[in-house]
Amino acid sequence: MVLIKFMVKFLKKYSNYILYTFLFAIFIFLLVNGYQNSRYKPDSLMSVLGSTDWLLNWPKWLDVRLMHWTNDGFGSFIKAYGKYFDVVNDFLLGLIYGLKGILVLAPWPMVIGIVIAITFFASGRSLYTTTFVGIATFFIGFLNPVFWDKALETTSILFIGIFLCMSAGIPGGIAMARNKRVRNFFLPVLDLAQTIPAFCYLIPGIMLFGLGAVPAIIAIFIYAVPPLMRLTDLGIRLVDEEVIEAADSFGASSSQKLFGIQLPLALPNIMQGINQCTMMALSMVVIASMIGTRGLGDEVLLGLQQLNIGRALEAGISIVLLAIVFDRITQAYGATLQSRRGDREINKK
């Protein structure tokens, strides 16, 4: 018992050192492993130290074997589990094409009408925003009749992508705000997701899911979930300390605090996150056309490949219009939420 107690105490006191030693050991392992397996391994270590050449030019044998591990690991992974990804692929495609089927079947004036109605109520009956969004929606089809169906296809991919982002991003953001450890873990992951070039995960995505909309959705998720998580986290942490203290003094439980105070107060920030998420998803849809995703991005790519500047521009503008529609609706809804809160506060006074 004493020994265990001592051990625990020892571990607690020196846990940082143990971690550092462990990391250092991994680094040494990588060095030795890279050297041992290098094709350019010198005959002996002495011949390396004998000359200064290796100090001036980065030596070819000083090369971590991440590439080999990734290639081998991915190869055996896809052999063993590739079939399961087909199931996920079919499921997500079913969702997208079900949604698209409904959108495409609906008469286009009706779709524009619905968009106008949504904007009208989301913007708190602002006539200016509603008119603007209505005209933008009309012009997507007006630019080129082919674009209407393609825009709906892009929209259905976006909806599924954003739905996935919200169902993972908002709980993720909440967890980040409530626990420092979770935040410390997620921050570097989010940095990675936001900066790593899309093609690094698009190509493996193709091999796992096949060409088309599903790797695009995975890419949208990786690329667009970080702003939503960050802004949810920020919104919750920005809630006034005094409000939380007041809630504590009334004996509010943790979940009461979350759903009654923190989330409602953070809602404008979360809406901003959803808005950013939508914009980034839309930009990813265009990149995803390079892996055979149908939609408006497809038209831009075709215009570029045929050196048809006019066609590429038309398609580009229609994407901007689609972005404007999404942006104004989500922005306006966020603003409405904020002003309503303001009204309530004024009413209380």
Next chain:
Amino acid sequence: MIIKFKKIIAVLTISILAIFTFVSCSEKQVASTDDCGTVRMGDFDWDSANIHAAISSFILEKGYGCTVEITKGSTTPIMAAHYDKQLDVLVEVWYDNIIDNYKPHEEAGTIFNAGINTPASEQAFWVDATTAAKYNLKSVDDMKNPEVAALFNDPENPGMGRMYSCISGWTCYTINLVKQKEYGLDEFYTNYDPGTSGALDAAIAGAFAKGNPIFTYYWTPTGLMGKVDMVRLAEPAWTEKCWGDMSAVVESIKADGPDAYVASCACEYRDMALTKSMLTEWADAHPAESDFIKAYTLSTPTVNKLLAEYTDPNTGGDMEATARMFLSEYSEWKSMVPADVAKKISAAL
């Protein structure tokens, strides 16, 4: 001590001198039996050209005692240098593509077409070998079967099969579109645009990794073709008239959209033979070496295999290693050189 030191220096000097004289003597010996001299070889910036350059230069160096200087570049500068008599030998020339520039120099007699290096660069429709064997798929007509189409199910268009096609915007995409209509494949298959050629490669590699059936347009010689086993589907034979009629339809579709299609004719892509080229002056001065260059031909499957080896992400990327692998594991090169030369090369391996 000093005496000993002097002795050591003396021994060292003598031995170094001895080595030098030995080396220079042996060099002279080689030069006296062979007056090949320096061969200026041109190489291009794509994989198959690199492999041919590596193999032929290895044979010229070890078998004929030449010194080979390889100059690497893109098509225009390398061909210009060759026309200008700055490069003696090119072991891969896409003759049909550059025929307008090549012909005048060939007629002037400075350079000549030294025969075929790879008999066929193919463009065709392919099906993975497992599925082809199981359902006895040999020609495009065999594909016109709802049960077969169901194997290549396109999840984005339920009820249709998916034929991975060329990249939209490339001429071959439209050619494939016309071919599908002419062959009656369009009732069963979509003409699926993969977006980019990298995405098409990934889709094929992914299907093979998972063991899924795949029906695709593809071309050789390519590294991917050496890694996967696909069967070329037979199409009506190439005739100048049919190809001309089809090209007219293709051009009008490219100009006015798919509605411009009119029924005409469709046939297979013509296999394009890749050739070699030599300076007439050099060939006249080096009969033995030029005989080897003239005889140098590798079959398309072999080139695909070598490309697969050369482009392997983990072990490839080394021209000379690929050349050595070919010379030690394949025997088709032995008929291109006299027996004594073949012996020298085998010894050098």
